[in-house]
Amino acid sequence: MPNMLRILISDKLAQEGIDLLKAMDDVEPVVRLGLSEDELAQTIGEYDGLIIRSGTKVTAKVLSNPGKLKGIARAGVGVDNVDIPAATKKGIIVMNTPGGNTISAAEHTMALMLAMSRHVVAACNSLKSGQWDRKSFEGNQLNNKTLRMIGLGRIGMAVAQMAKGFNMRILGFDPFAAPKEAE
Numbered sequence: 001m002p003n004m005l006r007i008l009i010s011d012k013l014a015q016e017g018i019d020l021l022k023a024m025d026d027v028e029p030v031v032r033l034g035l036s037e038d039e040l041a042q043t044i045g046e047y048d049g050l051i052i053r054s055g056t057k058v059t060a061k062v063l064s065n066p067g068k069l070k071g072i073a074r075a076g077v078g079v080d081n082v083d084i085p086a087a088t089k090k091g092i093i094v095m096n097t098p099g100g101n102t103i104s105a106a107e108h109t110m111a112l113m114l115a116m117s118r119h120v121v122a123a124c125n126s127l128k129s130g131q132w133d134r135k136s137f138e139g140n141q142l143n144n145k146t147l148r149m150i151g152l153g154r155i156g157m158a159v160a161q162m163a164k165g166f167n168m169r170i171l172g173f174d175p176f177a178a179p180k181e182a183e
Contacts, residue, residue: 004028006046010035011053013075037062044069051075052082060086076100099154106158113163117142142166152177 007021009031021029029051035043037059044050045067052058053075063069063086072082074096087094115121118139126132147163149156152174160170 005048006030007049007051008032008043008047009051010040010056011051011075012055013051013053017051017075041065049073054078054081056081058082058087063087063090063092066090066092071095073097102154102158105155106162109155109159110162113142113147142168145169146171149173152181157181 003026005027007027007029009018009029010033012033013031018029018031021027030047032043035056037057040056040058041062041064044062045065048068048070050056050058050069050072052072058072058081060083063083069090069092071093072087072095074082074094077096077098077100079094079096082094084094119137123137126137142163144167146169147160149160149170149172152160152172153176156172156174160172163170
């Protein structure tokens with residue numbers, strides 16, 4: 001098919017994402033991991049798009065001869081590994097996926113809260129050493145506890161929502177959040 005969009009994936013990406021691209025009739029995803037700056041600079045012009053995570057550095061050198069490259073998609077939030085002024089100068093759109101890791105980060109936060117409140121690490125280490133002092137690992141329930149949060153962005157709001165499922169009282173501060181959102 002002559003109008004196929006060739007997309008270079010230069011960092012590890014979930015197979016589900018790659019499969020979504022493969023399912024499209026007009027997209028040809030190409031996975032090439034571990035490219036050096038020079039290799040990426042030599043290759044980038046052959047592709048219409050580039051999908052990266054935090055491992056690939058898209059420098060001015062990489063973008064010096066972008067060929068048919070039209071866009072760089074960051075699978076994640078930060079784009080500090082992309083020289084945005086250089087991309088803009090070449091007419092290349094840089095985009096990210098700000099909500100892409102929200103649920104994972106919030107779930108990880110809840111997992112850490114549970115691990116801390118229930119002394120999971122200490123209990124695991126105790127078991128590994130052949131000890132088990134049950135009373136030392138009783139921990140605390142999250143139910144009816146107060147969670148104080150600084151930051152009510154996407155992840156903070158997701159954590160607050162999950163914490164409500166544990167019947168926790170949420171007190172949050174965010175100088176950028178509207179009072180209605182903070183409720």
